[in-house]
Each structure stands twice: as C-alpha cells, then as structure tokens.
Amino acid sequence: MRPVRLRDRCSFRPAKFLPELVYGSDSVRAFLLCLEPGQALPARADSEEMVCYCVEGEATLTLGAETVRLSAGEIAGAEAGMVRGVQAQERSVLLWVHVSKGQHGERA
Numbered sequence: 001m002r003p004v005r006l007r008d009r010c011s012f013r014p015a016k017f018l019p020e021l022v023y024g025s026d027s028v029r030a031f032l033l034c035l036e037p038g039q040a041l042p043a044r045a046d047s048e049e050m051v052c053y054c055v056e057g058e059a060t061l062t063l064g065a066e067t068v069r070l071s072a073g074e075i076a077g078a079e080a081g082m083v084r085g086v087q088a089q090e091r092s093v094l095l096w097v098h099v100s101k102g103q104h105g106e107r108a
Helices: none
Strands: 020-024 028-035 040-045 049-056 058-063 066-071 075-078 083-088 092-099
Touching (some): 058 075
Antiparallel strands (some): 020 028, 028 092, 049 092
C-alpha cells in the first residue's frame, strides 16, 4: 500500500458523515471518520477488535459501559464483542481500524 495523507482525504459532510475506507485487506480495515460536532457512529457490539486514533479534535468514545474523552494524539481500543461507538464534541478526524482474526486464528 502506498502512503495515504489523511488530511488530503478529509471530507466533512454536515448533513450526514460517511466513513471512508482508506485501507482494506482480509483482516484489517481502516476508516477515516470526519465528524462535525454532534455527529456520531452509534454504539454497537462488533465481532472484530477496534482501534481508534484521534488525528484532530475531541470526541466521546463508548467502550462497553464506559465513556471516555479522546483528544488529538490519543488512541484507544476495544476487544471483539465489546460495544463501541463515538460522538464528536468538536470537528474531529478519527482513524477507526477494525482487526479480525486471520485464517488460522492469529491476529493480523
């Protein structure tokens, strides 16, 4: 994969945000989330592990029964099966990565 400059891929949509796939393979998918204040990825359980890196802005991250603030430069994650979601407190750019187990039960 060639390098991707995330700032060049940012696209904010005030009506409804759309996650943009910036990398995908059999075991890893990375999405760029460009969120306006109040926009959210609703909390739900997922069968994959997740890592969220806040590129810029500030968001509230749901991890299981807990909610935490995530600011620019911070990273957090959730294990497979854990409820996770995010809501922007201000204009935010997040890298949201899903990691599934490989064919032999190994992590990518």
